Amino acid sequence: MTLVYGLAIFLGACGVLIAVALSVNPERPGLPKQLRHVLLAVLGFGLAGMSASFGGWPAGLAVVAGLGGGALLVALGIRYAPIGGE
Secondary structure (H helix, E strand, C coil): HHHHHHHHHHHHHHHHHHHHHHHHCCCCCCCCCCHHHHHHHHHHHHHHHHHHHCCCHHHHHCCCCCCCCHHHHHHHHHCCCCCCCC
């Protein structure tokens, strides 16, 4: 499972960095909300799952923690999104 969490962290972190790099240009439209939420969910899943896995949690609870971490990052992304931003 550590490989799954590591791949999720890698893909999520790369996706978030690419999204930030693309948003530097003010004339370019931002990424769709759904894509931003997916990137945040993948990153949160990987971070929380890896943390729980190395914390000694059983595999089932680590997956549940990963799902909770993904949901938490999506909720924070929704909460702190730009007002009126697409």
